[in-house]
Amino acid sequence: MKRILLNKRRARALTSRLRKHYPDHKTALNYATPHQLVVSTILSAQCTDARVNLVTPTLFVKYPTLHSFADASQEELEQAIRSTGFYRNKARSIIANAQTLLERHNGEIPRTLQELTALPGVGRKTANCVLGAVYGINEGVVVDTHVIRLSQRLGLSKHSSPEKIELDLMEILPQKDWYDFSNLLILHGRAVCNARKPDCPRCPVKKQCPSAEKMLRRYWKR
DSSP: OHHHHHHHHHHHHHHHHHHHHOSSOOOSSOOSSHHHHHHHHHHTTTSOHHHHHHHHHHHHHHSOSHHHHHTOOHHHHHHHHGGGSOHHHHHHHHHHHHHHHHHHHTTOOOSSHHHHHTSTTOOHHHHHHHIIIIIOOOSSOOOOHHHHHHHHHTTSOOOOSHHHHHHHHHHHSOGGGHHHHHHHHHHHHHHTSOSSSOOGGGOTTGGGOTTHHHHHHHHHOO
8 A cells, every 4th residue: 555655646746747848748640530540559559650650641641531441452551551560460450440430330439448449450558549539538548668668667567567557557547647647658758768778867757766776877877
């Protein structure tokens, strides 16, 4: 219980400071419609958001509607998304996803985690991202590689599995902050707290970070 209370206080301080440092803390994926965000998040698996954002402008011109994705040729879609990696599985998921949305949901993106994760290609990470970004619904925390790394470094979780880290974060954060907090950690992981050499000297939350001193000694010889 003492550890949970400590982590709740730390999470509150982290949220406040990171919000000031990253006032525009939205998803880095570019999209114009809810379905485009679904497609982008499917493409982002094992791929950087920057790469996805290079691919999707042309992709969304070629496939401007849900129906166009549902009717897409598997081979042609594979070539259009090839540079994002795992393109065969992703193309298959995107086509099946669009077909399922049309057949079972009248082309509308569902508003519940259960319905979203029942769609082809959609796991908890994608579902939480879509619910938070599109509908402002906090049903869970988006846990990607940055959130995994920072949750451990910041002492918010000792686990390595996304599922257990998500539960830890949901326990210490107010539900209204679940989506925002994941975006803040993702932005901070990209800009400052990277995997190879975290930039601790200019980190806005180093006072709240239990790993800061160790990282400074290891990487900055201080």
